Amino acid sequence: MNKETIKKTAFTLAETLLTLTIIGVLMALMLRSISRVNPDKDKILFIKSYHSIESAVANIITDASKYDQNTEDNGDFSNDPLNTAYAKINGTVYCTKDWPTPKPGETASITCNDSSIKQGNALCYFLAEQINFVGGFSCNGGSDELNFKTTNGVCFYGWGNFGNGADSITGRVDPTCNDQGYGITVYKEGKMTVPSSATGVDADMQADAVRWIEDQTQIKN
Numbered sequence: 001m002n003k004e005t006i007k008k009t010a011f012t013l014a015e016t017l018l019t020l021t022i023i024g025v026l027m028a029l030m031l032r033s034i035s036r037v038n039p040d041k042d043k044i045l046f047i048k049s050y051h052s053i054e055s056a057v058a059n060i061i062t063d064a065s066k067y068d069q070n071t072e073d074n075g076d077f078s079n080d081p082l083n084t085a086y087a088k089i090n091g092t093v094y095c096t097k098d099w100p101t102p103k104p105g106e107t108a109s110i111t112c113n114d115s116s117i118k119q120g121n122a123l124c125y126f127l128a129e130q131i132n133f134v135g136g137f138s139c140n141g142g143s144d145e146l147n148f149k150t151t152n153g154v155c156f157y158g159w160g161n162f163g164n165g166a167d168s169i170t171g172r173v174d175p176t177c178n179d180q181g182y183g184i185t186v187y188k189e190g191k192m193t194v195p196s197s198a199t200g201v202d203a204d205m206q207a208d209a210v211r212w213i214e215d216q217t218q219i220k221n
Contacts, residue, residue, distance in 0.1 A: 043212050045175035046182050049154050056130040061190040078165050078188035081122040086110055087129040094125055124160035170198050182209035
């Protein structure tokens with residue numbers, strides 16, 4: 001009886017290499033597509049932080065107890081806050097030094113646990129009041145001071161350094177908390193912008209921040 005001849009087949013080395021090459025090209029194309037679909041983490045956190053500041057500032061300048069509506073009488077961020085100004089942060093009320101004493105027969109509606117709010121750091125206190133953060137906060141240092149870290153991991157630097165009589169302050173928001181970040185400018189009348197350059201900020205990183213905001217505000221046809 002004749003034995004059947006079984007013919008075995010297999011890929012040649014050249015065919016295997018060709019297959020691996022094709023798979024590699026496809027993977028490279030897929031990774032590029034995935035990177036376009038998944039937005040940059042820094043970009044997302046920066047834009048969220050920008051809008052958080054924007055919302056907080058809008059609330060502040062419409063609050064007559066914090067910001068004088070008649071800015072011609074110097075009731076803006078470039079001057080001492082109103083003597084009615086206060087911020088309630090994590091259950092503690094922080095007030096201006098000139099919190100008014102109650103009139104005869106009246107009782108104060110606010111009990112100040114600390115009289116720390118003054119011209120240079122008022123905006124920092126007001127931001128800390130409205131933006132969710134973890135841990136402690138500090139608003140009494142200079143442009144390199146860490147003010148607080150938000151619940152989504154962004155560090156705020158230099159927001160307690162509004163110079164007396166200055167037109168604006170440029171603080172930083174840093175999604176990586178490595179004392180770098182991106183500069184955002186708030187003007188004494190409440191307007192905001194992302195400057196083309198900022199002290200202590202890498203030029204290329206700041207250029208990215210400008211582009212991110214421009215992309216958001218650009219009118220598309």
